[in-house]
Amino acid sequence: MKAPSHPLKVAIIGAGAAGLYATTELLRRDACARVDLFDRLPTPGGLVRSGVSPDHAARREVSAVLERMAVASGRFRYFGNVAYGRELTLDDLRRHYHATIFACGAVEDRRLGIPGEDLPGSHAATHFVGWYNAHPDQAERRFDFDCERAAVIGNGNVALDVARMMLLPIDLLRQTDIADHALDALSTSRVREVVILGRRGPAQASFTAPELLELTHLPGVAVEIDGVIPDDVPASLPASQRLRLQILHELRWRRSAPAPRRLILRFQRSAEALLGEDRVVAVRLVENRLVDDGRGGIKAEPGSTVETLEVGLVFRSIGYRASALPRLPFDDSRGVIPNQAGRVQGEDGLVQGLYVTGWIKRGPNGVIGSNRFCARETVDALMADAGSLKARPPMDLHNDLPGSLQRRGIGITDHRGWQQIDRIERERGLASGRPRRRIAARRELLAIAASGPA
CATH class of the missing domain: 3.50.50.60 (FAD/NAD(P)-binding domain)
Structure with a gap:
């Protein structure tokens, strides 16, 4: 008797436009897939939040739209203040997820x-x-x-x-x-x-x-x-x-x-x-x-x-320029993780279960919308590999990695915490006649996120 196939469980590293586009594309393509989205900052959005000029705030709406689409699926979770190479290791990801998409972008100048x-x-x-x-x-x-x-x-x-x-x-x-x-x-x-x-x-x-x-x-x-x-x-x-x-x-x-x-x-x-x-x-x-x-x-x-x-x-x-990530191949001359249509390419061939999208994949070029087509190509590759990924389920598939991180004392911002931050920033802005008053201090962001439901 054939063993039941578990729903595809995917981690995405980086909650900027590239990661959000990959999230929504994956959830759309696979009606059972589950996605955990991690970011090193307490807040999602990446350069959509921290790179778009204040007088162009309407352009940030793409991040909010993608986020709402992901949440509406019921198969998405966000975890901020969790950095790959600091709280997250490659072994962690391999033990808990069928696949990982790196969408870390290029943060160095x-x-x-x-x-x-x-x-x-x-x-x-x-x-x-x-x-x-x-x-x-x-x-x-x-x-x-x-x-x-x-x-x-x-x-x-x-x-x-x-x-x-x-x-x-x-x-x-x-x-x-x-x-x-x-x-x-x-x-x-x-x-x-x-x-x-x-x-x-x-x-x-x-x-x-x-x-x-x-x-x-x-x-x-x-x-x-x-x-x-x-x-x-x-x-x-x-x-x-x-x-x-x-x-x-x-x-x-x-x-x-x-x-x-x-x-x-x-x-x-x-x-x-x-x-x-x-x-x-x-x-x-x-x-x-x-x-x-x-x-x-x-x-x-x-x-x-x-x-x-x-x-x-x-x-x-x-x-901009990307930096090498721990235990991942890196092309220093181009500032990207070597890949074939989104599949990570190591010295000995394709690395099973690892994918890239966004600037870490193609280099720092294009506008926000360019990430949609980039993510689509990567998700195409992942979906083509889905059968082989499910055939070799990860060791700790049924154990919750974010729960394990919280037990280690890591202050994680979940989606409710981000909603709390968003609400407070907007309320402070409204009180002073501005669209929002942004909170910059990481400690304050984490304290607000932990203060209660949005």
Whole structure:
């Protein structure tokens, strides 16, 4: 007589967009599957919560929608404040689950590798973004806005976010859910000019057209373009690239009304060094020329023109990078876990029962919605393997891993605890005329989560 098959039990590590998309896709595809979602922070959402700018709060709704879908299934549990490699081990996961999907993302920033990068006043954009979004790991950082000009090195959406947050009028920031400590610090900021530096030309910029278009509507901010924008945009270019160039062309020739603050987009400039003794006082720039990279693309090569730009604050925004995870293979050159369509690839072949999705799978690229298709591919692979996974059930399939962690004294935030945090943040916001007041301290988050049902 054939032994009964147990429902598929899956752990997902990382509760950002990638993990939430994988959760809902798996629950949709398998009507009996059960999913436990773990995150190292007390709150779910990942970069949807801590990376989206406060003035773009509507974009965070995707996280809430996915979360409601998962909870409605009745086969989903969330456990926060549980980190893989700290509270969770690979052996734990293998003993309790048929499969594990790693959706940890890429939380480290890429470095410039230039002299002066570690001077006071030089920061990673990822740290600044986490700071103004009340990320528990960044809440204690300090940023000195006692200068008139700041520079952002990088040409993506995060670079535009960083610049916008320094230039938005404080009255507008008071209407958002920006962290209280960031609101206090920015209210006394002396920054009146932000220069965004891109090493390549306007056509190769990484920011999207909607983010660029938003700059044209910043109250009290004049936008200037320092770079050659073609009068005629080639029809052969992708539509998104043509639209960016058209917007830049209009900005280049538009006469801006006098404004108290300026945003300057400078192209074909690379930072050679950050200058200063006790803190950053300037950035040394080299003007680049654009050449064919031999693969159908364009690369920047340093020219002979060098200049010095006086600044008191510098943010590097040249991308995110993932870190290796304990006992998992890692491609350091690409910053990803090697995989085939989501199946983890080890030195000796595919590793049974281990999968990846999101930035840890494909690298830090795409927007929030890109994770939907990425997760779908990974879940396709897992579902194709479901028969072999069920044929070899884990040793402790019927024992509850989260219960075991709680017995070890680990303060876990479950979904009810997160609802409690969410309710308190919204109530505090309502009392002060804001959408929510974010809680940054991990200890307070855990205390609220444990204080009672939502």
